[in-house]
Amino acid sequence: MDLLTEAFAWLNDPLNWSGRNGVLALTAAHLQVTLLAVLLAGLVALPAGVWLGRARRGGTLGVVVANTTRALPTLALLTLLASAGLFGNTATVLACAVFAVPPLLTNTVTGLAGVDRDVLDAARGLGMSGGRRLWLVELPLAVPLVAAGVRTAVVQVLATVPLAALVGGRSLGSVVVSGFATQRYGQVLAGGLLVAALCLVAEGLLALAQRAVTPRGVRDAARRTGSRRTRRALTAADPVPGVAAAGSRRSNGTAR
Amino acid sequence: MSATDAPPNPWFSWDYVERNADDIQRALGQHVSLTVQAVVLALVVALPLAGVAHLRPRLAGPVVGTAGVLYTIPSLALFALLAPYTGIGRTTVLIGLVLYALLVLVRNVLVGLAGVDPAVTDAARGMGYGRVRMLLQVELPQALPSVVAGVRVATVTTVALVTVGVVVGYGGLGQLMFRGFRSDYHAEIMTATVLCVLLALVADLLVVLVGRLLMPWRAWRVDRAVA
Numbered sequence: 501m502d503l504l505t506e507a508f509a510w511l512n513d514p515l516n517w518s519g520r521n522g523v524l525a526l527t528a529a530h531l532q533v534t535l536l537a538v539l540l541a542g543l544v545a546l547p548a549g550v551w552l553g554r555a556r557r558g559g560t561l562g563v564v565v566a567n568t569t570r571a572l573p574t575l576a577l578l579t580l581l582a583s584a585g586l587f588g589n590t591a592t593v594l595a596c597a598v599f600a601v602p603p604l605l606t607n608t609v610t611g612l613a614g615v616d617r618d619v620l621d622a623a624r625g626l627g628m629s630g631g632r633r634l635w636l637v638e639l640p641l642a643v644p645l646v647a648a649g650v651r652t653a654v655v656q657v658l659a660t661v662p663l664a665a666l667v668g669g670r671s672l673g674s675v676v677v678s679g680f681a682t683q684r685y686g687q688v689l690a691g692g693l694l695v696a697a698l699c700l701v702a703e704g705l706l707a708l709a710q711r712a713v714t715p716r717g718v719r720d721a722a723r724r725t726g727s728r729r730t731r732r733a734l735t736a737a738d739p740v741p742g743v744a745a746a747g748s749r750r751s752n753g754t755a756r
Numbered sequence: 757m758s759a760t761d762a763p764p765n766p767w768f769s770w771d772y773v774e775r776n777a778d779d780i781q782r783a784l785g786q787h788v789s790l791t792v793q794a795v796v797l798a799l800v801v802a803l804p805l806a807g808v809a810h811l812r813p814r815l816a817g818p819v820v821g822t823a824g825v826l827y828t829i830p831s832l833a834l835f836a837l838l839a840p841y842t843g844i845g846r847t848t849v850l851i852g853l854v855l856y857a858l859l860v861l862v863r864n865v866l867v868g869l870a871g872v873d874p875a876v877t878d879a880a881r882g883m884g885y886g887r888v889r890m891l892l893q894v895e896l897p898q899a900l901p902s903v904v905a906g907v908r909v910a911t912v913t914t915v916a917l918v919t920v921g922v923v924v925g926y927g928g929l930g931q932l933m934f935r936g937f938r939s940d941y942h943a944e945i946m947t948a949t950v951l952c953v954l955l956a957l958v959a960d961l962l963v964v965l966v967g968r969l970l971m972p973w974r975a976w977r978v979d980r981a982v983a
Contacts, residue, residue, distance in 0.1 A: 659830030692836030
């Protein structure tokens with residue numbers, strides 16, 4: 501309990517919130533790194549995922565990518581990049597981008613590959629060209645899964661960025677790491693609370709955003725066939741031991 | 757690289773491995789024992805938890821939900837929350853690892869149990885199986901593929917996650933990575949990284965083999981998890 505009071509005392513001190521290494525500045529840095537990493541990963545993973553998903557290929561590739569990045573510790577990649585000369589947040593952005601690719605890629609592939617062939621035939625029958633089919637039919641239908649992928653990726657990166665504090669990156673993790681270094685456990689606890697809160701809030705907000713971007717028709721259809729779709733979402737993203745467990749969890753969570 | 761008078765700092769150095777064999781072995785041993793303990797403990801907790809949640813479906817939501825919230829908390833934050841109470845060292849790391857592995861396992865066991873063919877459970881009920889006996893003797897064996905898939909994911913993630921233990925001074929191979937980073941010694945980081953990835957692959961393979969031994973009735977043509 502004593503520590504808890506210490507942690508709240510730390511959180512209550514306005515000096516800890518302002519300034520270059522204050523909570524506000526660190527949160528901003530944290531979010532900025534996350535945004536850059538997810539954008540970078542999206543730039544690679546989304547087009548690749550659309551292409552592979554439309555071709556109904558890439559299941560195996562997704563699994564391989566997911567498995568490899570899961571086996572590779574974040575800390576390893578961070579220390580490797582950092583000592584290769586990419587100090588500070590450049591290393592963080594690159595490392596986090598690598599870990600954001602699997603959920604984006606696998607969910608995009610599953611989303612596009614899961615579009616009903618009859619629907620595509622109907623679209624072709626209506627005289628739609630390939631491009632219009634993609635924009636008007638396939639992408640809207642894939643949105644729930646793609647959005648789930650984005651959400652997983654963002655939360656995962658938010659959770660990974662703090663580790664970069666160990667190799668000199670600036671983020672909310674810095675509070676924890678410097679607390680450990682100076683053996684101020686109240687500060688450690690406060691930092692832990694801040695990081696956890698950031699991730700939980702982000703997760704909640706993104707869940708709402710995901711609902712908002714899902715086309716109404718898709719949402720209604722999901723509600724009508726509720727349980728069946730849930731199960732499909734589960735199988736779709738679940739391992740073949742590998743496909744981001746996190747991804748399936750979240751797509752499941754939202755379908756519910 | 758740029759400075760010509762700097763001592764060579766290679767990424768791969770057999771020399772380093774030979775000279776520090778003891779050190780590396782200790783870190784590797786620490787890593788392996790932490791991983792095994794965490795996964796086994798998580799499995800011991802997850803099976804009954806998922807079983808209860810399956811028998812009382814109303815509990816399934818809260819159980820998976822709580823685990824999900826725990827999983828959303830980043831490892832660094834979790835260690836930061838635990839360390840002031842459980843101290844610096846092994847216990848803290850182990851608790852964190854078990855909590856993370858738990859979610860993956862509970863989810864996969866539940867999915868496996870829910871996926872059992874209703875015809876099979878009907879037949880068991882017809883033969884007079886009670887609810888608990890059916891769970892133990894019919895449903896769990898049927899759910900094994902999904903359980904094994906979960907154990908695989910949990911094992912691999914745990915191997916990777918152990919490294920984060922450096923923040924509380926007990927990170928197995930992560931310890932070497934961090935020290936290598938501190939002293940800017942490339943070979944140390946690279947060796948630890950390679951060992952870590954290899955360890956994950958070997959552990960994964962072992963789990964697959966155990967799974968095959970447990971499920972001799974399955975045709976192992978394509979290694980595909982049933983989710």
